[in-house]
Amino acid sequence: MYGYWAPYGYNTYYYPTTYYGYWIPYGYYDGNGSTSYYPGLTGTSTVKISISGLPSDYFAYIWIDGEEQGSIQGGSSEEFQVNNTESHLFEIESYIAGPEGVIYYCGESSWTFENPDGTDYQYSNSASSYDTQDSSYYPIASYTNPPNPYSPRPEVSHTFDYGSEYFLAVENPYEYSTDQTGWKPKDTTVTLSTPERVESSNQERGNFKAWIVNGIERTDSTITLTMNDPHIAIALYENQYYLEVHSDESPAQGSGWYEEGSMVTISVPPEVPMTGFWGLLGAKHRFVSWTGPVSSPNSPTTTVTADSSETIYAVWSEDYSGAYIILAIIFAAILILIVAAIMASRKGITLKRDSSSTALDSLNLRYSQGDISREDYLKMKKDLEKA
Numbered sequence: 001m002y003g004y005w006a007p008y009g010y011n012t013y014y015y016p017t018t019y020y021g022y023w024i025p026y027g028y029y030d031g032n033g034s035t036s037y038y039p040g041l042t043g044t045s046t047v048k049i050s051i052s053g054l055p056s057d058y059f060a061y062i063w064i065d066g067e068e069q070g071s072i073q074g075g076s077s078e079e080f081q082v083n084n085t086e087s088h089l090f091e092i093e094s095y096i097a098g099p100e101g102v103i104y105y106c107g108e109s110s111w112t113f114e115n116p117d118g119t120d121y122q123y124s125n126s127a128s129s130y131d132t133q134d135s136s137y138y139p140i141a142s143y144t145n146p147p148n149p150y151s152p153r154p155e156v157s158h159t160f161d162y163g164s165e166y167f168l169a170v171e172n173p174y175e176y177s178t179d180q181t182g183w184k185p186k187d188t189t190v191t192l193s194t195p196e197r198v199e200s201s202n203q204e205r206g207n208f209k210a211w212i213v214n215g216i217e218r219t220d221s222t223i224t225l226t227m228n229d230p231h232i233a234i235a236l237y238e239n240q241y242y243l244e245v246h247s248d249e250s251p252a253q254g255s256g257w258y259e260e261g262s263m264v265t266i267s268v269p270p271e272v273p274m275t276g277f278w279g280l281l282g283a284k285h286r287f288v289s290w291t292g293p294v295s296s297p298n299s300p301t302t303t304v305t306a307d308s309s310e311t312i313y314a315v316w317s318e319d320y321s322g323a324y325i326i327l328a329i330i331f332a333a334i335l336i337l338i339v340a341a342i343m344a345s346r347k348g349i350t351l352k353r354d355s356s357s358t359a360l361d362s363l364n365l366r367y368s369q370g371d372i373s374r375e376d377y378l379k380m381k382k383d384l385e386k387a
Contacts, residue, residue: 045084046155047113050077053162054096054104060160063091074162088113092160101167101230103183111158166227172235174198174206184227193222194235203309205257206237241306247314249285258306266294267301268314281323288315360384 051060054074061071064080065088072078072092082088094109164186170178176194184190198206211218212234213225225231239260245252247268254266274283287300292312296302304312363384367377 044081045113047080047082047088047090048077048155048157049080049090049092050157050159051075051092051162052159053106053164055098058096058098058104060092060096060106060162063089065089066091077157082113090158096162098164103165103167104162105165105183105185106160106162109160111160113156113158166230168225168227168230169232170235171233173237174235176235177233186228188227190225190227191222192225192233192235196221198237201309203242205240207240209236209238212236241309243304243306243309244311245314246311247316249314249316252314254304260307262306264304264306265301266290266304266312270300271319272316274318278320278323281326283323284319285316286319288317290314 049062049072051072051074054060056073056075058074059071060074062069062078064082069080070078089110089112091110092106094106096104098104165183166186168180168182168184168190170181170192172178172194174194177192180190180192192211194208194211196208198208200206208221209219211220211223213223214229214232217236223233225233240257241260242257243255243264243266245254245266250268250272252266252268254264258264268287270287272285273279274285289297290302290312291297292304292310294302294304294312300314304310360381363372363377363380366372367374372380
């Protein structure tokens, strides 16, 4: 193989010449007859890019060295011609949106095409020739270790693999397992767990009922999902509220935990006897009303809807009317007894006086008739007067 130097003077580039009918690329000569190098034979290579794992109704955009080259249908291939003396960067889309809740992801979305023949072939100066037109000498170039006759480069191929990812949405009023929300690779297993009961406060709590996964109820508080489809998992809790029914005068019925929205019956007695002295006389505490969101505030038995925690109080009044009546009766009875006693006492004195006069008269009569002696008369009279 022979070529020639371009007459550009010192430090010139070679013109290309032929080698068995193929173009030889530009070489370089430093003008001093020293060895120069050239980077291999020129030409193009065919690169076949295939897309797998992407459905045929989706397309992946491709870039070569940063320039968009169109798109490739899922499951198919496209060929591209590139300069085989250089490396080239092939890139495709990392994420492609699919149906709702589905994306297609390529974990290795870039690939570098390397020069398949990176050999540098060495030139050496073997001779020179004289050009009479410009009075210049031009060395004659030849290869050292020349390559075999040029043959086309083999086809290079690369496949970009896509995998499916599915979206998992986790909803929980108490936020347990909500950190699992996000995109999951196909066939990944995910465990969701939530407590059977959550105490929000001493008056509000939630009781676990079920997980609702894509509309299907699952009653276990811990479940495992396989991500082969998009999933929406909702933790269903029944809210419960504590209802406190407070009464100062009598135990009230109805305090306790109730499910949200339930109708609760509460009650107290209409009246409660007082304790102590007044209670013995019949004084009572009478129910007046309820404080709170009850249906019938003035009824001792009523209902309340458990839509929040509530404290309901019973209001009472004091009723002494019965005690006052009994007390009046007692006073009247006592007064009657006193009057009767006084009257009886006075009557007894009068009877006694009458009895004494009659006895004395009888004594005088007997003495006058001579039935008794003077001595007996005086003694008996003295005894009567003392009585």
